[in-house]
Amino acid sequence: MEKKLFEILTTDNRARRGVLHTVHGDIQTPVFMNVGTCAAIKGGVSTVELEDIDCQVELSNTYHLHLRPGDKLIHDMGGLHKFMNWKKPILTDSGGFQVFSLSQLRKITEEGVRFASHIDGKRIFMGPEESMQIQSNLASTIAMAFDECIENPAPYDYVKASCERTARWLVRCKNEMDRLNSLPETINKEQLLFGINQGGTYADLRIWHMQQIAELDLAGYAIGGLAVGEETEEMYRIIDAVEPFMPKDKPRYLMGVGTPCNILEAVHMGVDFFDCVMPSRNARHGNLFTWHGKINLLNEKYAKDSRPFDEGCNCPACRNYSRSYVRHLIKAKESLGMRLAVTHNLYFYNNLTREIRNALDGGYFESFYQKYRNILGERNPD
Numbered sequence: 001m002e003k004k005l006f007e008i009l010t011t012d013n014r015a016r017r018g019v020l021h022t023v024h025g026d027i028q029t030p031v032f033m034n035v036g037t038c039a040a041i042k043g044g045v046s047t048v049e050l051e052d053i054d055c056q057v058e059l060s061n062t063y064h065l066h067l068r069p070g071d072k073l074i075h076d077m078g079g080l081h082k083f084m085n086w087k088k089p090i091l092t093d094s095g096g097f098q099v100f101s102l103s104q105l106r107k108i109t110e111e112g113v114r115f116a117s118h119i120d121g122k123r124i125f126m127g128p129e130e131s132m133q134i135q136s137n138l139a140s141t142i143a144m145a146f147d148e149c150i151e152n153p154a155p156y157d158y159v160k161a162s163c164e165r166t167a168r169w170l171v172r173c174k175n176e177m178d179r180l181n182s183l184p185e186t187i188n189k190e191q192l193l194f195g196i197n198q199g200g201t202y203a204d205l206r207i208w209h210m211q212q213i214a215e216l217d218l219a220g221y222a223i224g225g226l227a228v229g230e231e232t233e234e235m236y237r238i239i240d241a242v243e244p245f246m247p248k249d250k251p252r253y254l255m256g257v258g259t260p261c262n263i264l265e266a267v268h269m270g271v272d273f274f275d276c277v278m279p280s281r282n283a284r285h286g287n288l289f290t291w292h293g294k295i296n297l298l299n300e301k302y303a304k305d306s307r308p309f310d311e312g313c314n315c316p317a318c319r320n321y322s323r324s325y326v327r328h329l330i331k332a333k334e335s336l337g338m339r340l341a342v343t344h345n346l347y348f349y350n351n352l353t354r355e356i357r358n359a360l361d362g363g364y365f366e367s368f369y370q371k372y373r374n375i376l377g378e379r380n381p382d
Contacts (some may be wrong), residue, residue, distance in 0.1 A: 005192075005219060006251050010360055014243065014270040015369075017360035020220070020251050023190040024081065024089045024141045029251060029272040030356050032263065032349045033057040033091055035280065038064050039084045043280050043342030044335055047086040053315060053347040054354065057141075058086050059275050062134050063095035063126075067117055071137035079139030079187040091275075092140035094131045096196070097224070097256070100149035108148060110165065128172035136180040139187035144222065145173040147196040152230040159200040163209045170195050170213055192219035194253060200225060201234050203241040210245040220273070221246050222253035227262075236265060243270045260289055260352055260376040267356055268369050274353070279345035284338050286330050289348045291372075293380035297327045297341065315347035316340075352376075 008018045020027040034041060034055045041050070050058065060080060065071055077083045080090055099106055099113045106115035112127020126134075131146035147166045150159055174193060181189045195213040199205035213221065223242060226235045239254065246252050253273035254266050263274050279289065286297035290310035295302070297309070308318035309326070317326065317340040329337025359368035 004249070006249060008249070010363075012360055012363070012365040013268075015267050015360060015365050016270060016272060017357055018251065018272060022089050022141045022192065023188060024087065027056055027089055028357060030263075030267045030353050030360075031056050031273055032353045033059040033273065033275040034346055034350070035059050035275055035277050036084075037061045037277075038068070039080060041280060041342065041346070042277075043284055044339040045280075045342055045346065047084055049316075049343060050086070050346075053343060054350045055088070055346065056350070057089045057091055057273075058084075059091045059093065060138070060140070061093050061095065061098065062131055062138070062144075063093075063098035065092075065138060066095070066126075066134045067119055067124075071134040075137035075139070075187065079137075081139065089141035090138075091142040091194075092135045092138050092144065093255075094135070094144040094146040094196075095126055096131075096144075096147040097149045099126065100151075103151075110168075112146075112169075113148075128169040129176045132173050132176040132180060136177070136186055136188075136191060140191065141188070142192045142194055142220070143177065145170050145193060145195045145218075147198055147224060149225045149228065150198065150200055152201050152225070152228055152234075154200050156202060156205075159198075159202055159205055163199050163205050166196070166198050167209060167212045170216060174216055174218065194218060194220040194222050194251075196222045196224040196255070197242060197246075198225045199238075199242075201230050201238060203238065206238055206242045207245050210242050214245065214247050218250070220251040220253060222255050222273075223271075224255045226254070227257045232262070235262075236269070239266060239269050239271065246270075260349070261373060263349075263352065264356070264369055264373055264376065267365075279349045280342045283341035283345040286327070286341065288341060289345055289376070290380055291375075292382065293375055293378040295323075295380045297323060297330065302327050309341075309344050310348070313344070313347070313351075315344045315351075317344040317347075 006020045010017045018029040128146045135143035148162045177193050195218045197210045199209045251272045254271045288309050302323045305323040359365040
């Protein structure tokens with residue numbers, strides 16, 4: 001019997017424990033994907049070190065790599081895996097969110113989006129076909145569909161028209177990927193396509209759009225356009241509304257979210273994939289995540305603290321250095337301090353999802369969820 005692309009191993013109410021089989025190896029879910037926008041983790045963490053902190057999936061960005069160094073150059077270098085020396089799965093974001101963030105520099109039409117490069121102002125056109133072509137050149141494991149990510153809140157009529165256009169764009173993405181995967185010069189002929197659900201904070205539009213795109217039988221489905229201005233409870237309300245309409249036998253990806261608490265809540269609601277710049281961004285400013293809550297390493301009380309960031313943590317930073325030392329490095333603007341802090345936070349996120357998987361495997365996820373849902377969002381009292 002042919003092996004399914006995505007297997008659900010066990011469930012606990014809505015929470016799911018699964019595995020996605022890909023050409024670059026299996027992805028155990030729930031999973032956190034480490035964000036390396038320009039094919040590198042901000043904070044100086046190498047792909048060799050990503051292996052050491054149990055990263056399963058690296059995420060890079062279509063828009064940024066298209067601008068520099070150029071997707072054709074990466075293709076000529078053998079694809080993104082060879083270019084950055086990473087053998088495990090890579091997911092590439094389509095560029096839709098970046099185009100959304102250039103609201104002053106873009107014009108959206110049915111064909112796609114014309115916008116100006118944030119680097120040199122050069123005029124660029126990107127539509128569904130172009131996004132798929134760039135991602136095919138990058139040869140990522142998973143390519144994301146090209147969509148329009150809208151601001152929250154936005155007028156209902158605009159969101160509705162945008163959803164309808166994004167649904168039409170998805171058909172074009174699927175057709176173009178099928179074509180590209182059949183070409184002899186394509187590096188990864190087994191590239192997978194994930195569709196993206198949009199609809200702002202309107203539950204009826206979210207549900208309608210999910211029903212439309214589910215008919216295309218893609219490899220996976222993402223919830224996009226959240227954590228872009230709405231309250232956290234609004235985000236949870238939308239996930240709760242749309243989840244029953246997402247295919248049960250396909251991985252679900254909540255894009256660009258979020259805090260450890262967000263991840264725990266979303267797993268509880270049936271989500272499998274996550275990514276966020278938060279662990280590396282926060283770390284670069286001395287804000288660290290621990291199993292006892294958050295700490296701001298720059299606080300004076302840590303100046304003579306000889307303990308690791310998180311006692312019991314097995315990351316390279318906690319095994320070898322003190323809060324006092326890394327605090328000094330960050331305040332002295334020594335890059336090592338930033339790198340150690342980023343390493344810890346990324347390890348924490350990867351370890352968090354591993355412990356969630358262990359809890360699902362062991363049948364105690366609900367008690368794990370109840371224990372940590374508040375602790376992880378609070379300030380560490382020590």
